[in-house]
Amino acid sequence: MNTNDFIKAFQRPWDYNLHQRSIFPEANRPAAVLLCLNPQDTEPHVIFTERAHHLKHHAGQISFPGGKVENSDKGLEHTACREAEEEIGLSSELINVVGAMPEYKTISGFAVTPIIAYLSSMINIHKDLRLDENEVASVFEVPLSFLLSHENYETKQLTRKNQQTNVHYIKYQQHTIWGATAGMLFQLKEHILHK
Numbered sequence: 001m002n003t004n005d006f007i008k009a010f011q012r013p014w015d016y017n018l019h020q021r022s023i024f025p026e027a028n029r030p031a032a033v034l035l036c037l038n039p040q041d042t043e044p045h046v047i048f049t050e051r052a053h054h055l056k057h058h059a060g061q062i063s064f065p066g067g068k069v070e071n072s073d074k075g076l077e078h079t080a081c082r083e084a085e086e087e088i089g090l091s092s093e094l095i096n097v098v099g100a101m102p103e104y105k106t107i108s109g110f111a112v113t114p115i116i117a118y119l120s121s122m123i124n125i126h127k128d129l130r131l132d133e134n135e136v137a138s139v140f141e142v143p144l145s146f147l148l149s150h151e152n153y154e155t156k157q158l159t160r161k162n163q164q165t166n167v168h169y170i171k172y173q174q175h176t177i178w179g180a181t182a183g184m185l186f187q188l189k190e191h192i193l194h195k
Helices: 003-010 076-088 179-193
Strands: 029-036 043-050 066-068 095-100 110-119 136-142 153-160 163-172 175-178
Touching: 003 095, 003 110, 003 179, 029 076, 029 179, 043 076, 043 175, 066 076, 066 110, 076 095, 076 110, 076 136, 095 153, 110 179, 153 179, 163 179, 175 179
Parallel strands: 029 110
Antiparallel strands: 029 043, 029 066, 043 136, 095 110, 153 163, 163 175
């Protein structure tokens, strides 16, 4: 799938019945993450970060650039782009926002809105980005087609807050994407592939 096809598919109306009802309805601290496509010669790739290993919360986990909404932010799109610039040095001038997914409520109390975007030109993530080592250990990318393939998702049932919930896992090279990040990707996959 190329970037244009992805944008068209993403902009279809969301079928909220596709999305698992959150078992954390009390999660209400607003946050935003940037799910960003980096155009490549063959197909777009999605940019991920590995959180720094010394962090108090979610150390070493795979995530999208992003964070909580600050009082000075002009909206969720601004939050996601600001955090991406702070965490990995991704210039907001390169970012073209397509839209937003429904908010995703997390066990840590955040109501996270994934902002979907693509870069206006291809970057080399290892040469063109500047990582904030206080927050990010490394950056990597995964082909969009890999993330849109059903067979690359593993799902386990876990009990959280005395309720059964599905937790998704995606293994790519040496990385395991799971938790909220994999949950958002699973919902995006279902939306894009749902006819």
